Amino acid sequence: MKVLIIGAAGMIGRKLAERIAADGMLGGVAVDRLTMVDVVEPTAPRGTIGDVRTAAIDVSSPRATEPLIADRPDVVFHLAAIVSGEAEADFDKGYRINLDGTRDLFEAIRAEHLRSGYTPRVVFASSIAVFGAPFDARVPEDFAPTPLTSYGTQKAIGELLLADYTRRGFLDGVGLRLPTICVRPGAPNKAASGFFSNILREPMSGKEAVLPVADTVRHYFASPRAAVGFFLHAATMDTARIGPRRNLNMPGLSATVGDELEALRAVAGDGALALVKRVPDETIIRIVDGWAPDIEAARARELGFTVEDSFEEIVRAHIEDELGGAVRS
Amino acid sequence: MKVLIIGAAGMIGRKLAERIAADGMLGGVAVDRLTMVDVVEPTAPRGTIGDVRTAAIDVSSPRATEPLIADRPDVVFHLAAIVSGEAEADFDKGYRINLDGTRDLFEAIRAEHLRSGYTPRVVFASSIAVFGAPFDARVPEDFAPTPLTSYGTQKAIGELLLADYTRRGFLDGVGLRLPTICVRPGAPNKAASGFFSNILREPMSGKEAVLPVADTVRHYFASPRAAVGFFLHAATMDTARIGPRRNLNMPGLSATVGDELEALRAVAGDGALALVKRVPDETIIRIVDGWAPDIEAARARELGFTVEDSFEEIVRAHIEDELGGAVRS
Structure with missing residues (x-):
């Protein structure tokens, strides 16, 4: 199995890579190639995987992820993003990285799908920042994303794209509202x-x-440990159980x-x-x-996500x- | 006052133009220029406006709307879209027109805003197609858009962009879920x-x-008549009353x-x-x-939209x- 982590130098991406490298497998299947990319070259973790590749990639430059997808990774973890404060301070950069970078990745996957039938599992790091006040003391499961930041807007758009590309059969996506x-x-x-x-x-x-x-x-x-658990579970679960609403409030x-x-x-x-x-x-x-x-996450809990x-x-x-x-x- | 209708050859766009031309005014202010564009050149309606301009514009070609925005229309009606069936049949074309066309328009407005402080009222034609089953017998006011078509996805993304560009002060947007x-x-x-x-x-x-x-x-x-009424009201209402959630379920x-x-x-x-x-x-x-x-639309009704x-x-x-x-x- 080949695994790709985009955003592998970030806090969660790094821990996720460390965990997969330490396990040497994902969902009971041996990982024989782990590719880690980020805007700065990530550090390869210790572990038992023979083939660990690291590279510096700027997802905001067009077609940056195409060569990664040409390798046909079975699982793609997409965590690359600039954070809330920076996306607010630099409007163009936020949209370029958080929206265009995500769309380009999905487009690269679609192009490979149309060529070869490739349909990878894609786990997308979204955020509870998609929710914007006012809301009740507990945000209901199916509450509208009405973000109050550009970052939250970009994540909400990424979710919509993930769901549509999944519905069309180009990829098999799970979005995690962390x-x-x-x-x-x-x-x-x-x-x-x-x-x-x-x-x-x-x-x-x-x-x-x-x-x-x-x-x-x-x-x-x-916790960071629980977040890593979310990504591992999303990468290996039976997505047929999720239904069309592929973006889940994490517990x-x-x-x-x-x-x-x-x-x-x-x-x-x-x-x-x-x-x-x-x-x-x-x-x-x-x-x-x-x-x-507080946020209702009964669906994710039923699907086996824990915190x-x-x-x-x-x-x-x-x-x-x-x-x-x-x-x- | 200058008014721009993008998508003026469509059924609602045409009726909206006819109504504005017949009234000669919008919100009690005389309209002295009405610009109507669509992918095919719209027909100028009869009326009392001295300066009616029509043009064929393909909103999916980059920067197509820049010259229209350079004219600094006070109100921009954005109805240009390809419909659900076509967006489903032609994935690329749907995203190019319904998503990129909308984003390019908002970007043209932002560029003019950054140059001159221009902040037009933008009325965006969205759709109840942003809602996808399963839902209750009556979709609640703040229900999550979980579209089951690419068209609905593109409209939901347009809504998110409209809200973020409004929040940032680049335009003064109202999205109408028709x-x-x-x-x-x-x-x-x-x-x-x-x-x-x-x-x-x-x-x-x-x-x-x-x-x-x-x-x-x-x-x-x-009815088409009610829909025209939604656009006219959205163009002239006090948007301060709406709050940050600028996309409204129409009654x-x-x-x-x-x-x-x-x-x-x-x-x-x-x-x-x-x-x-x-x-x-x-x-x-x-x-x-x-x-x-059925769809709850109490907010829009309170804001004066009628059906x-x-x-x-x-x-x-x-x-x-x-x-x-x-x-x-």
């Missing part, structure tokens, strides 16, 4: 959602973190900032908790106010996967 | 929905018509084929009714089974607008 990923490893970034991870990750390494919103703020989360944990802090205290103690500094930020408060506190049940579980996954099993604080 | 238009004037066409009009229009002219589905089939309708009449036949009988008599021949067609039965029987209350009203509008006030049978 919850906010927490705890994100690595350095704090400028994303408005960054604090959700910062207030856990930094204190667990003995560092201070800023909390810009109230403890009562509720949002919808999954997530609906929790408050207070729940996060309680989990931090339980796992890392009062010392860690004391490293969280409350510095209200009106801009971030306003942005986060437009995010979904953490508590923030303590999310924190413990971070400690196991990123901190070698122990907290430093 | 019900099935009935009674369509002119000759019977091959659209799967054609019979809804044929069974009224043909008998009223003394001709036979084929009914391929059961009398109990329920669907969602508006429609939820009615059965039996309701249609009863209206035909009431208006044109038993002789006309006898011209309707029942010839079940499994293909059409299956297609129509995926269409919405017929009965099929008799729809039939009488047809007799007034198309038959010179009298039935021929």
